[in-house]
Amino acid sequence: MEPLSDPIPAATLIVMRETAGAPELLIAERARTMAFAAGALVFPGGRIDPADHAAAAILAPALADGAARVAAIRETIEETGIAPALSPAPDAAMLTALRAGVDAGEPIHRLLARLGLAADLDALVPFARWCPNFKEARRFDTLFYLVEAPPGAAAHADQGETVRTFWASAADILAEVAAGRAHAIFPTRRNLERLARFGSFAEARADAARHPVRKITPWIEERGGARLLCIPDDAGYPVTAEPLETARRH
Secondary structure, eight states: OOOOOOOEEEEEEEEEEOOSSSOEEEEEEEOTTOSSSTTOEEOSEEEOOHHHHHHHHHHOTTOTTHHHHHHHHHHHHHHHSOOTTEESOOOHHHHHHHHHHHHTTOOHHHHHHHHTOEEOGGGSEEEEEEOOOSOOSSOEEEEEEEEEOOTTOOOOOOSSSEEEEEEEEHHHHHHHHHTTSSOOOHHHHHHHHHHTTOSSHHHHHHHHHHSOOOEEOOEEEEETTEEEEEOOTTSSOSOOEEEHHHHHHO
């Protein structure tokens, strides 16, 4: 049996904003040319680079997962133009400068210092960790974090990795996927189902506190003659099994 590739460390940011109705989440649509999750709806994020470790050592040396938090913020700036967990809250001109600096590869701790900004990495709430073990061109071990959206945040896709960004409730995103008008991979759908239960950021944060983050690796199990893709039933997710054929199709 051919061995699996080593998973790539990655981080994802679930940016949530309060509305009069259900909270809305920041979603990016990946370009169809991407090697991983082409055309899928995702939360912004990406791999953890060596520079993220260097930045974390300066910005938050006491945080064991500091590099993942830095990567989550950096990737969100790059893919959507939104800069969460920074103070003071960047205005439009500063957001442009931030994105340009990230795109140019400027180390984020130097970029923040140059612009007079501070990163509050403690504002990111650990929410989940997923590491599927299927044969894919790229396999990721991804940490998910919750964060509140900056006031008045407006998203703009980078037109590289992402072709569209938008805000929507978890329930509305799931409805689009169920209707076949959008595509989302298995971990994203499971996290959307979990997020759809919350009426506020405070509720999401409280749920995260009740379910300490542990690595979730889905497995295939046969039940009643059907092959299901399963996850643990005690990790905070309302849906823990799905027929394998629909899990792959969506």
